[in-house]
Amino acid sequence: MKTIIFLTIVLVSGALAGTLHGVANLAIVEPYLDQAIGIENQNLFASGEEEDTPQFWVEYDAYRDWQKGGQVLAGAILGTSIGALFGIVYAFSRHVLPQGNDLKKTITLAGIMWLTLFFIPFLKYPANPPTVGDAETVVLRAVLYLSFIAISGLGAVAFYQLSKKIKSKSKIISVVGYGIFIAIVFALMPPNPDEVNAPLDLVNGFRAMSVVAVSVFWVSVAVILGGLWHKFRPDSQIHSQNDM
Amino acid sequence: MSQSKGITITESKIPIFAIALLAVIFVLGVFVVGFDQGHIFSIVLGEQAYEDLYIHELTHDMRHAAGFPCH
Numbered sequence: 001m002k003t004i005i006f007l008t009i010v011l012v013s014g015a016l017a018g019t020l021h022g023v024a025n026l027a028i029v030e031p032y033l034d035q036a037i038g039i040e041n042q043n044l045f046a047s048g049e050e051e052d053t054p055q056f057w058v059e060y061d062a063y064r065d066w067q068k069g070g071q072v073l074a075g076a077i078l079g080t081s082i083g084a085l086f087g088i089v090y091a092f093s094r095h096v097l098p099q100g101n102d103l104k105k106t107i108t109l110a111g112i113m114w115l116t117l118f119f120i121p122f123l124k125y126p127a128n129p130p131t132v133g134d135a136e137t138v139v140l141r142a143v144l145y146l147s148f149i150a151i152s153g154l155g156a157v158a159f160y161q162l163s164k165k166i167k168s169k170s171k172i173i174s175v176v177g178y179g180i181f182i183a184i185v186f187a188l189m190p191p192n193p194d195e196v197n198a199p200l201d202l203v204n205g206f207r208a209m210s211v212v213a214v215s216v217f218w219v220s221v222a223v224i225l226g227g228l229w230h231k232f233r234p235d236s237q238i239h240s241q242n243d244m
Numbered sequence: 245m246s247q248s249k250g251i252t253i254t255e256s257k258i259p260i261f262a263i264a265l266l267a268v269i270f271v272l273g274v275f276v277v278g279f280d281q282g283h284i285f286s287i288v289l290g291e292q293a294y295e296d297l298y299i300h301e302l303t304h305d306m307r308h309a310a311g312f313p314c315h
């Protein structure tokens with residue numbers, strides 16, 4: 001495999017898709033964040049911790065503008081890192097993904113990773129807007145969330161390996177096995193300990209847009225990596241065969 | 245014996261170095277965006293970094309939007 005080309009296309013596709021994720025957040029998630037932080041501000045005024053002065057709003061607006069810019073940068077960083085994981089898994093699984101071009105393969109893999117690493121963990125531990133989380137429980141929540149993602153991802157790999165071992169032609173066994181396994185884990189894992197006190201409209205709207213924006217990332221990373229892989233062929237074995 | 249190559253060598257091996265590098269990027273990036281509470285800047289700034297929470301503030305909105313636990 002051509003190492004430099006492989007690394008370059010993996011990192012570029014992750015960074016680009018992550019930037020798109022950040023831009024999508026700006027458009028559809030930030031309005032909910034502003035609303036939630038607005039509630040926090042009202043609480044600060046009510047408790048007397050802050051005063052509702054023009055000066056406060058000047059500083060607040062400047063701070064939020066900086067933070068929104070940071071959010072896009074964070075998208076590029078997160079995208080590069082999730083893209084790196086996607087590249088690793090793709091390199092190892094490319095030969096067993098459905099026959100067809102690289103785009104079909106990357107989209108299939110992204111769908112599986114979106115489901116097992118994002119969407120199912122999201123159903124158990126959904127994203128929350130500011131004001132919901134209790135600072136006291138943040139470490140516990142981080143441990144629960146990461147554990148669930150790790151169990152789900154490793155479970156998916158394990159059931160795939162299992163179905164390969166018993167030489168099952170169909171992938172149904174691994175899908176059903178994983179489904180039962182993750183349903184049990186889902187039921188056994190403790191729930192998020194925090195109570196949701198924020199308005200339900202705000203929380204639900206935020207969650208829906210958060211899912212849309214994360215999905216934008218997964219679609220983008222699949223399309224970009226699939227396209228770049230097809231064009232640059234870091235796997236030279238395929239290169240020599242197909243270019244004849 | 246002969247090392248000459250008239251055909252394209254099929255190198256389908258996955259380079260371990262590249263995989264290791266990507267794995268490091270994966271862990272670091274997720275930590276920076278999802279979990280840093282001053283840890284990384286504390287290497288240079290010491291205790292002050294845990295007060296400033298610069299990276300936390302900068303990546304904060306993505307932290308919420310991507311589903312990481314926060315406030």
Ligand SMILES: [Zn+2]
Pocket residue numbers: 130304308314315
């Ligand atoms: Zn927060």
